Amino acid sequence: MLPPNFVATCKRHRVVLSxxxxxxxxxxxxxxAIAVNILIYGxxxxxxxxxxxxxxxxxxxxxxxxxxxxxxxGIAIVHFGAPWWAGILGGxxxxxxxxxxxxxxxxxxxxxxxxxxxxxxxxxxxxxAYQATAWTGGENGxxxxxxxxxxxxxxxxxxxxxxxxxxxxxxFVALALFILSRILASxxxxxxxxxxxxxxxxxxxGYDVRATRFMAFVISGGFCGxxxxxxxxxxxxxxxxTLYYQTSGLVVMMALLGGMGTFFGPFVGAGVFLLxxxxxxxxxxxxxxxxxxxxVACVLFFPRGIWGTLLMGRAK
Amino acid sequence: MEGLSLDLVVLQLFTGxxxxxxxxxxxxxxxxxxxxxxxxxxxxxAFYMLGAYVGIMLLGVGFNxxxxxxxxxxxxxxxxxxxxxxxxxRLYGRGIDYPLLLTFGLSYIMVECVRIVFGTTGLQFxxxxxxxxxxxxxxxxxPTYRLFVIAVTFVVLGLLWLFLERTPYGLIIRAGAxxxxxxxxxxxxxxxxxxxxxxxxxxxxALAGLLAAPxxxxxxxxxxxILAEAFVxxxxxxxxxLVGAVIAGLLVGVVVAMTSLxxxxxxxxxxxxLMAVVLLIRPQGFFGRAGLMS
Numbered sequence: 001m002l003p004p005n006f007v008a009t010c011k012r013h014r015v016v017l018s019x020x021x022x023x024x025x026x027x028x029x030x031x032x033a034i035a036v037n038i039l040i041y042g043x044x045x046x047x048x049x050x051x052x053x054x055x056x057x058x059x060x061x062x063x064x065x066x067x068x069x070x071x072x073x074g075i076a077i078v079h080f081g082a083p084w085w086a087g088i089l090g091g092x093x094x095x096x097x098x099x100x101x102x103x104x105x106x107x108x109x110x111x112x113x114x115x116x117x118x119x120x121x122x123x124x125x126x127x128x129a130y131q132a133t134a135w136t137g138g139e140n141g142x143x144x145x146x147x148x149x150x151x152x153x154x155x156x157x158x159x160x161x162x163x164x165x166x167x168x169x170x171x172f173v174a175l176a177l178f179i180l181s182r183i184l185a186s187x188x189x190x191x192x193x194x195x196x197x198x199x200x201x202x203x204x205x206g207y208d209v210r211a212t213r214f215m216a217f218v219i220s221g222g223f224c225g226x227x228x229x230x231x232x233x234x235x236x237x238x239x240x241x242t243l244y245y246q247t248s249g250l251v252v253m254m255a256l257l258g259g260m261g262t263f264f265g266p267f268v269g270a271g272v273f274l275l276x277x278x279x280x281x282x283x284x285x286x287x288x289x290x291x292x293x294x295x296v297a298c299v300l301f302f303p304r305g306i307w308g309t310l311l312m313g314r315a316k
Numbered sequence: 317m318e319g320l321s322l323d324l325v326v327l328q329l330f331t332g333x334x335x336x337x338x339x340x341x342x343x344x345x346x347x348x349x350x351x352x353x354x355x356x357x358x359x360x361x362a363f364y365m366l367g368a369y370v371g372i373m374l375l376g377v378g379f380n381x382x383x384x385x386x387x388x389x390x391x392x393x394x395x396x397x398x399x400x401x402x403x404x405x406r407l408y409g410r411g412i413d414y415p416l417l418l419t420f421g422l423s424y425i426m427v428e429c430v431r432i433v434f435g436t437t438g439l440q441f442x443x444x445x446x447x448x449x450x451x452x453x454x455x456x457x458x459p460t461y462r463l464f465v466i467a468v469t470f471v472v473l474g475l476l477w478l479f480l481e482r483t484p485y486g487l488i489i490r491a492g493a494x495x496x497x498x499x500x501x502x503x504x505x506x507x508x509x510x511x512x513x514x515x516x517x518x519x520x521x522a523l524a525g526l527l528a529a530p531x532x533x534x535x536x537x538x539x540x541x542i543l544a545e546a547f548v549x550x551x552x553x554x555x556x557x558l559v560g561a562v563i564a565g566l567l568v569g570v571v572v573a574m575t576s577l578x579x580x581x582x583x584x585x586x587x588x589x590l591m592a593v594v595l596l597i598r599p600q601g602f603f604g605r606a607g608l609m610s
Contacts, residue, residue: 058413105592108599112356112412113555116547117595123544124588131581245544249420256417286432292424299418300406 018177022170032162034278038271039166039173040231045254045266046180047223052252053260054184055216056196057110060248061102061118064125065221067243068098069228074142074238075135084150084159088172088229095225096218098125103217107210119245126243142238159233169230176223181263183219192216253295259305268307320577323455328577329570330453334462336569337469338528342542343549343561344476345520351556352493352513355404355415360546361539362423363518366392367525368534369430372439381444385468388526389519396518400511423539430536438535465527472523473562476516480558489513493556548591554604564602 026035048062072094076082082090102125106117129136136142150157150168159165183189194202195209203209232238241247250273258269276294280287302309342364349355357363370391371384379387399422407414443461450457480486492499492509500506525538532538549568553560568587575586594601 058416105595108595109551112350112354112416113551115413115416116356116551117591120544120548120551120588120591123541124585124592127584127588131585245540252417252420286428288424289428289432292421292428295421296403296418296425299414299421300403303410303414 015178019174022174023167025170026163026166030278032166034274036162036166036169036234038267038274039169040227040234041251041254041270041274042267043173043176043230044224044227045251045258045270046177047220047227048251049255049260049266050180050183050192050216050220050223052255053262053265054189054192054196055213057213058112058115058252059106059118059217059220060115060245060252061106061120061122062220062224062251063243063245063247064102064118064122065095065099065224066228066231066247066251067125067129067238068221069095069225070232070238070242071129071136071142071228072097072225073229073232074145077147077232078142078144079135084147084233085152087145087147087233088226091229091232092222092226095221095223095228097221099218099221099224100214103214103221107213107217119248122243122248123245126240126245129243130240136238136240139240141240142232143236145232145236145238147233147236165234169234172226172230176226180223184263188212188215253291255305256303257295257298257305259308259311261304262307262311265305265307269305272306325574325577326455327458328573330458330466331462332570332573333566334465334531334569335572336566337466338524338542339546339549339568340469340562340565341472341520341524341527342546343553343565344473344558345517345524346546346550347553347556347558347561348513348520349517350550351558352489353404353408353415353510354412355419355514356412357517358416358420358543359399359423359426360419360518360521361543362426363392363396363521363539364525364528364542365430365534365536365539366395366426367522368441368529368538369434370522371526371529372434372441372534384526385523389523392522393515393519397511397515399518400514404514405507405510427536427539434536436536438533438538441529441534443530461530465531468523468527472520476558485512545587548587550601552591552594552601554601557601557603560601560603 022039025038026032029035029038044062044066047065048059051057051059051062069091073087073091076090077084077087102118102121106114106121109117130138132138147159150159157164157168159168184192191202191207191212194205194207195212199209202212228242231242254269254273255266256269257273258267258271259265273291277287277291280290284290298305304312342360345363346357346360349357349360367388370388374384374387374391375381399419403418403422404415407418447461447464449460451460451463452458453463478486480490488499488504488509489512492504492506492513496506499509525534528538528542545568549564550561552568553562553564568590571586571590572583576583
């Protein structure tokens with residue numbers, strides 16, 4: 001076992017450790033593209049977890065937030081010739097805007113209905129994007145989100161190089177992680193947990209539960225939108241499937257696999273999920289069978305997820 | 317609007333009712349599971365898909381369509397029984413989200429298993445010979461098979477109503493939905509009741525899938541988009557309300573059919589627009605208990 005003061009040291013320097021990990025991470029992965037994928041989906045899962053893990057509302061419509069970010073970024077670049085940073089900003093705002101629209105309706109419901117209503121509304125977004133071929137490319141997806149060089153502060157970076165691309169994405173993910181950890185540590189973060197733990201009591205304390213949920217959903221949309229925008233830049237195309245409900249399911253699986261009650265759990269879940277998908281699809285096309293089985297096993301036996309179980313084991 | 321005769325509208329109304337009948341069967345099963353077990357079944361679409369494929373399998377070994385109508389719900393319902401007994405039962409009392417997540421994972425497994433057995437491409441499902449063609453319904457000719465779908469749904473509805481309202485088993489099921497603890501104290505094995513209810517719910521989904529197969533063919537993904545639509549129906553009708561499921565199912569079917577007549581590209585979106593309107597005006601749905609949703 002690890003000595004106890006080692007754990008304490010790790011905890012104290014977790015920001016430095018996280019940054020160090022982000023720097024070394026692509027060198028540990030079989031190929032760089034998967035490292036980028038893990039970062040993007042990790043951020044997406046983190047944004048999702050703000051609703052499920054922190055606020056206790058299970059959303060099955062986060063594909064709409066992720067997809068809105070991807071499409072907003074793609075449309076800004078393809079149709080308006082916007083610079084890359086405007087694409088990323090647009091994606092983040094796009095995610096928040098769609099979250100505000102869906103949230104305004106969905107937070108009228110609670111618990112299980114929230115899952116169903118968010119799912120239905122995200123499907124609505126999917127069909128709308130499917131029809132708006134002039135803007136979204138419809139069934140073929142939005143093509144041509146090309147970005148070969150990034151100019152910032154007088155320097156120009158080659159975005160095609162996998163490792164450089166990784167570090168650009170990692171910069172934004174690290175920034176988002178930092179903002180999210182500040183939000184969770186703020187009084188607002190405490191209110192979120194209060195609403196999850198005891199809604200009636202939070203209301204009795206004078207907090208507007210509905211407004212809190214709405215705010216959280218919009219913030220979650222910002223993180224997911226950013227993840228979507230990075231995804232669009234990474235893939236140089238926005239497939240229509242980004243908005244489909246399978247994407248919502250994917251992020252639920254990742255968050256639960258990793259452990260939704262923890263900060264880094266969703267990230268770990270995204271990593272394990274994508275690595276598992278890659279490994280299994282090497283020897284069978286039916287990887288979904290294994291992923292589904294792993295997920296069912298996780299729900300049955302490890303409801304805290306991988307990261308959560310590890311943390312639990314350490315706490316004992 | 318020009319070129320839009322009353323006859324055409326009425327015919328489209330019937331098309332909507334046929335589509336609605338499929339929704340009714342799906343939403344009934346879903347509402348039963350939620351009302352009795354408080355399980356939101358995300359694998360409902362997968363059971364629907366399984367219904368179509370088990371139908372193809374049974375037709376392949378020499379069953380006719382009429383026997384399929386009986387055996388498909390039985391076979392798929394048994395699969396549902398196994399899932400409840402060995403997987404979902406472990407999760408009762410662990411929060412409402414866990415059965416939902418479990419059934420979601422289950423749907424992945426079921427869809428992939430069907431892909432392994434039947435391949436990834438969709439299969440055609442022939443309309444049974446006796447139901448090919450169109451019947452004169454007074455205002456014009458209407459596909460016989462769609463009339464048949466409406467008829468079967470109403471027969472199933474009648475049988476289900478008789479079972480729930482007029483038999484001792486139905487009494488136990490209704491009591492179990494109201495207060496499982498009291499029922500348990502009265503010496504009834506509630507776990508067994510829930511098992512049966514799960515079988516009925518999944519069986520109804522399978523029947524819906526079998527009935528839909530001649531209209532749209534069978535593919536492993538056929539349950540995916542209809543799951544969201546079935547959710548809309550249950551939310552509009554009011555979660556857990558069987559009457560609500562029936563009325564909302566037919567209404568959603570008619571709304572889709574009418575929008576496809578007037579603005580085909582908006583047909584899919586209209587379902588969700590309807591839900592948004594209902595949520596704004598009456599968050600608990602038509603027949604849901606007030607306060608259950610918010």
